[in-house]
Amino acid sequence: MRILKMQSKFLDVFLESLNKFGNLYGPTYKNKVLSYDRLANISDLVLTDEHPMIPIKKLFHPMKFTMLHFNEMGFTPDYSTIEKRVILGVHPCEIHSLLILDSVFMREPMDPYYAQLRQNSAIIGFSCLPTENSLCFSTDTDIVEEGFDLFFVNLGEYFLVWVGSSLGHDMIYEREEFFDKNVTHDDIQEYVEWRQKKNKMFKKSFEFDSMPDIMELSYESEIWEEFAKICLSCGQCSMVCPTCNCYSVTDVFDVTNEQIGRRDRNWDSCMYVDYSLVAGGHNFRASRGNRLKLWYGHKLKTFGKDYGRPGCVGCGRCVDSCPVDINVLTISEALTTKEVPEK
Ligand code: SF4
Ligand code: SF4
Numbered sequence: 001m002r003i004l005k006m007q008s009k010f011l012d013v014f015l016e017s018l019n020k021f022g023n024l025y026g027p028t029y030k031n032k033v034l035s036y037d038r039l040a041n042i043s044d045l046v047l048t049d050e051h052p053m054i055p056i057k058k059l060f061h062p063m064k065f066t067m068l069h070f071n072e073m074g075f076t077p078d079y080s081t082i083e084k085r086v087i088l089g090v091h092p093c094e095i096h097s098l099l100i101l102d103s104v105f106m107r108e109p110m111d112p113y114y115a116q117l118r119q120n121s122a123i124i125g126f127s128c129l130p131t132e133n134s135l136c137f138s139t140d141t142d143i144v145e146e147g148f149d150l151f152f153v154n155l156g157e158y159f160l161v162w163v164g165s166s167l168g169h170d171m172i173y174e175r176e177e178f179f180d181k182n183v184t185h186d187d188i189q190e191y192v193e194w195r196q197k198k199n200k201m202f203k204k205s206f207e208f209d210s211m212p213d214i215m216e217l218s219y220e221s222e223i224w225e226e227f228a229k230i231c232l233s234c235g236q237c238s239m240v241c242p243t244c245n246c247y248s249v250t251d252v253f254d255v256t257n258e259q260i261g262r263r264d265r266n267w268d269s270c271m272y273v274d275y276s277l278v279a280g281g282h283n284f285r286a287s288r289g290n291r292l293k294l295w296y297g298h299k300l301k302t303f304g305k306d307y308g309r310p311g312c313v314g315c316g317r318c319v320d321s322c323p324v325d326i327n328v329l330t331i332s333e334a335l336t337t338k339e340v341p342e343k
Contacts, residue, residue: 035053095125224290239267
């Protein structure tokens with residue numbers, strides 16, 4: 001992989017020049033909340049160690065959109081959400097989460113909406129330093145080696161820039177004058193020191209590698225019912241987790257002509273009580289304990305078996321968000337502690 005150097009003073013001009021490749025998106029403040037959105041100006045981009053509250057999945061697996069329009073003659077897919085985009089400021093764990101979502105949505109039969117949004121989006125990654133609840137060192141997702149077009153590591157006065165695709169090469173070629181091919185021994189040392197400093201900044205960790213085994217052993221554990229006593233079934237954990245990908249599909253009929261309508265798709269959560277309710281009234285996961293077990297089974301065990309990558313990328317959002325403190329840290333701690341914690 002090609003690695004170049006760019007002085008920090010060129011960053012804004014270079015990023016702005018990428019609008020030639022598509023509309024610019026990235027973390028920006030919307031109603032005082034950091035969020036991935038379209039950038040009207042490059043000055044709206046917020047490059048920070050904090051993650052946007054809602055992960056990057058919202059740009060590829062939108063919260064709500066219309067899949068198709070139908071009438072008595074047939075249907076027409078609605079691809080109006082597809083556009084050329086360049087997504088700036090994407091952290092390593094978010095890139096890992098997209099690689100996981102690729103395994104889910106791009107396997108056969110491929111999801112055409114996700115696939116087209118992916119194929120039309122460039123990913124410009126940026127390094128970050130751990131925040132209070134970052135767990136990506138435990139999940140080995142703090143560094144990324146694929147899944148981006150360009151990746152910038154911030155070394156203060158300059159960036160080391162990894163070029164990850166032919167599109168990334170084209171972007172560099174447009175403003176070659178900003179880039180220096182000569183990465184020196186001193187630069188490598190600076191990078192090594194940056195990694196060492198970053199590794200020492202993590203405040204929290206968990207035994208991620210042993211979790212698949214522990215989850216298997218804990219299928220009948222009492223801890224699921226203990227956590228079930230306090231879980232609110234609010235689904236917030238699913239909304240903020242970058243690898244959660246469930247959705248529901250609803251046909252919405254025209255009020256004046258029931259032959260005409262549209263099919264909408266909305267995020268859903270297996271933590272909701274009616275998620276596994278089927279025709280005839282049977283609910284496969286009526287109990288909160290079973291739903292919690294399913295959710296954490298996906299994050300800590302099953303995804304790895306099914307897709308070759310574990311379902312948790314250590315972003316820490318479940319730690320930030322769950323109103324009653326159910327998250328990968330508290331679950332893994334409870335599963336590996338001798339006493340069953342009373343909730
Ligand atoms: S685990 Fe927490 S965030 Fe998730 S549904 Fe239960 S209360 Fe809500
Ligand atoms: S389980 Fe929690 S820490 Fe892991 S990816 Fe999901 S929200 Fe992030």
